[in-house]
Amino acid sequence: MKLSQVALLVAAAGGCCVGLWALQRTADFGFGNDDSPTNVKAEFYWSRLAYSSNMEGAGYGGGWGHRGWYSSWSRDYPKADRQFLIAMHRLTRIDGRPYEQVVTLDSDEIFNYPWIYAVQVQNWSFTDAEAKRLREYLLKGGFLMVDDFHGTDDWQDFMNGMRQVLPDRPVEDLQSGDEIFHTLYDIDDKMQIPGEQYVWTGRTYEKDGYQPKWRAIRDDKGRIIVAICHNMHLGDAWEWADDPNYPETFASMAFRVGLDYIIYGMTH
Amino acid sequence: MFQFLFKYPSPVFTKGRFVLLGSWPAWLLVVFILAAMGGLAFLIRHRLRDAAPKMKSWRAWVIWGLQSALVALILFLLWEPAMIVSELSSQQNIIAVVVDDSRSMSIADSDGKTREAAALAALEGGLLAGLRKRFQTRVYKLGSSLTPIKDGAPSQPIAPVEPATHISDGLKQLAAETSDLPVGAVLLLSDGGENTAAADNSGISLDALQALRNRRLPVHTIGFGAEALAHDVEIEDVSVAPHATANARVATTITLMQHGYAGQKATLIVRDGDKTLAAREVELEPNGRLQTEELFFPVGAAGAKRLTFSVEPLAGEENLANNAVTRPILVSDAKRRILYVEGEPRWEYKFIRRAEDDDPTVQVVSMLRTSENKIYRQGISDPAELSEGFPVRPKDLFGYSGIIIGSVAADYFTPLQQELLREYVDRRGGGILFLGGREALSDGGWAASSLNDLLPTFLPQGTHNFHRNPATVELTSAGVDSPITRLLDDKEKNADRWRKLTYLADYEDAGSPKPGATVLAEMHAGHRSLPLLVTQSYGRGRTAIMATGGTWRWQMSEALGDPSHDLFWQQLLRWLVAESPGPVTATTPQRLLMDEGHVQLAAQVRDHQFQPAADAHVAAHIVGPAGIDALVEMTPSEETPGLYHAEWTAEKPGAYLAEITAESADATPQSLGSDVLTFQREDGVAENFHTEQNRHLLDQLSAETGGRYWKPSELANLPRDISYSEAGISVRNTKELWDLPIVFLLLLALPITEWLLRRKWGVV
Known part of the structure; x- marks a missing residue:
């Protein structure tokens, strides 16, 4: 190769580098940069965690894809999310995007969404890198709400994943007086919030999850970083809130709990 | 030599007044001289055409100059020049001999003797005897005060043990106590060390100078000691705030000077008792140059402390006592309460609160509008606090040391509350921080509010100045020097850290800074550069704008454990409340x-x-x-x-x-x-510092009072020269100048020079 060709190549490469650098310095490169109607920029994004499924733990309603569209993370998605966001918009001053956001643990993009919601967490599984990222997310100030898992086996499967993320932090039962139930609404009397199956079975529980468990994991300063809704299904309550057969009592309670949890996550 | 040529000692010429004793006016002398010079010029020019060719050049004007000088000198003598000078009357005046007996006079740097011994040797080696031939003498010793020595024999009672030297006070005292005595002059034997606080560390106080001038008392100073130590490092000054909050990182400025160690390394250390709080190695600057170094240290737990600021001794240092100084500092853990008003739930609110959870000296009391009619309160001290919303009485609002106003529209506050906010800053001396946000600053209608002048910027017009787009940040030059934005001690590394901080989640155009406001940090959003952090003083208080609601990304997107977000907010809020006075x-x-x-x-x-x-x-x-x-x-x-x-x-x-x-x-x-x-x-601590002879002070003192600085080796003529003084009982003597040897030499030298030149040029 002639010297002039080498020089030309170097100059071209240099030009590319300068151009890239200039783009990085000046371009509008932030998250939520897509101005499509489903991606309006907002303060709060309802962020649903799309986790990798544990195939063995896959049970009712999902788990037949690793992280497919109909995997267990996407139960009630997106109707539950959107109906909840409608309520949030009406009942609070939060500037929230009316459409949900799906987040994963594959990249640091999750740190742009300090509040995430996960369902069917008995099916979740993490690589070491994913567990580390979620641990850092929570310790930096992120907030995780988990929902829609039932009974003893689901709890064990959920904790298998949780122990990968936070090995030593205890799980505690929340009391009615805990601050998380009094941020927007004072929720002193809580009930088990059933899934849609209540409409045709009349049962409020699934599997052997007879009692609702309002639980949490806290950080070193006592702030809740993981809010656990075990033996209940708030997502279904939001999703079927417009179904005349689904009792309004359960739906209202689910909305109030969800809003309290969000306000808590945005204030603590 | 001077006296051989000029007949009289130099003080006759420096202190006397020149006169012409002849009866003809002085202007006539000038006229005569000019006429003579003009006549000579005409004569020489007239005769030049017949002169030798060699003389038709500059040589003619040299001859003219020599002849003119001779004629001018003769004319000058005809007008009878003389000096009139005041002289102390013999044996009718007192000379006050003041001997410094402070501890610094014990330093042995005067030809192997201590300064005190050298001073006493000078006195007893003929100086005192010489003075007593012409005057009466009174001997005093000077330390922290002036003390007369009764029998006038200085050697016995004087010893360099006094813990301080107060030259200004001593001379003032001398002037006052001898007001009814014919003191003709003061003779001060000292190293010039002055510890009086009012003397500004460098000179004699104006009071003392005025007292001496009123008496027309000349002070003759004799300096002892080396004017610069050969090997020494000295702490010249330490500047540190007298108050600090517990566990704060405090900045101190240490000024030092060295001789003999230029270019070498020295270690600056801050200690609390035996505990080292901070240490930093510095490179020493050239000899005699003041060197200023900044050092940061963690001040630790609350309490009244005496901190020691020192430079580690170097090999061969002559004076180690000037390597350390102590300063009192009061460390308080009193909680300063900040009221944070937020108009909507948002991440910035959460993460500011979390940052302050780690600050033991600041408590954030917050009211957050969660819905149109609900307020969520945190950090309140009792259930009644803020239960009615934002305070409407001064008593309730002025208890807070600072206020943060988040994404809250101006019209959320009633006119009464707006006026209260103004009073809060202006009269109470509090600090208000305005954040950027959806309903903040111009987007919240603050530009049109009555509180617009509280803000440190001219807000832009319109209401679409808040953008949920990323912006990178950069410190301004003011920000590089500000303790608010100091994430790292090293200024360059700190500026670099800011440049590398992850981008803000949003930003708001806060307009342009008002005159007097300081922009500490800027944002770069696309092609725009906008002020991010702007501060200003307003009335007795201060206001600031942080034109974003998106610094929370510094916490979420920087590495776990990165202190940037929390440290910045803790420093900003401490600044907000630090100067807010209590009752x-x-x-x-x-x-x-x-x-x-x-x-x-x-x-x-x-x-x-x-x-x-x-x-x-x-x-x-x-x-x-x-x-x-x-x-x-x-x-x-x-x-x-x-x-x-x-x-x-x-x-x-x-x-x-x-x-x-x-x-x-x-x-x-x-x-x-x-x-x-x-x-x-x-x-006795100040006496350990500035131990070299303070020649500047001694020079200044003698020059300002009409005396003279003397070296110990030049004292032979002092008893004679000291007599030229207007103080005490003096007479005015006229010293005629016509018979000065220099005059006769000139009268001979001028024609001889002309003759020799003519010979050389061959035109005799």
């Missing part, structure tokens, strides 16, 4: 008392409305070393309402703590508040 503000003009114990205390007392409390009962409880425990009543100032004074004397060296408390003067007294300050008395 009682105690001050003293001097926290470091050098070799004296007189201390002035002042306290500004305000009532619950933050109006001056003119009729309070104010007392200072002072605790000091060796069990000193005193209660001092403070008296109200006649000029300034709410200001109270007290004076007290700290008898013993050591650290003192004064707690000033104020109560209302009602039948049932109510506490108005209290404040604490520290001060420290140090005896």
